[in-house]
Amino acid sequence: MARQKLHIDELYEVSGKILVEKGYAGFHFKLVSDQLNVSRSTIYEYFSNKDELIASLMVHLMDTIMAEYKDMDEIARPLAKLRNMYDSFMKYADIHQILLFAPFVNGAASPNVEKAMTTLRQQHYILNKLLTDVIEACKEEGTIRREIPSELIAGLLFQSIQIPQSRKVAEEEWHNLIFQVMLDGYGVKM
Secondary structure (H helix, E strand, O other), rough: EOOOOOOOOHHHHHHHHHHHHHHHHHHHHHHHHHHHOHHHHHHHHOOOOOOOOHHHHHHHHHHHHHHHHHHHHHHHOOHHHHHHHHHHHOHHHHHHHOOOOOHOOOOOOHHHHHHHHHHHHHHHHHHHHHHHHHHHHHHOOOOOOOOOOHHHHHHHHHHHOOOOOOOOOOOHHHHHHHHHHHHHOOOOOO
């Protein structure tokens, strides 16, 4: 017999896993309800359609990421802030995969979806601005070359989570290597 109670965090966790595994087109309430052992009507008590659930999940995930940066001003050096942001990107790499489904979400599916997608765009803008400001501060400090466009550096940092990890290198060391290559390049210094 299916249980009747459901915690929203459980719903988000299972929904995120299904999105990563099946993609937007393969995501549906039946899969979610089967994995949670609840009836689909239980899920409909929270969300009227899959776009509402996915949009709400994306905002929840961005809130999680943004919470990482609330104490950023306590970090004195810009390069340390940049490394902190990079480490956070790597920590939440799966979230990035889920956020890639944003263009597929039908923003007109309901007022809740429209509101969530607006919030998501605002959060993305804030995150991008924060990252760009930290990069600019690194340039002022002299730890990043000034002639490289900040948008390029930000894009590389965002995309670095897509680099498959080598099986021969531990995860933390892999992250350190990627950050070091972005900072120093990979050419031999002459």
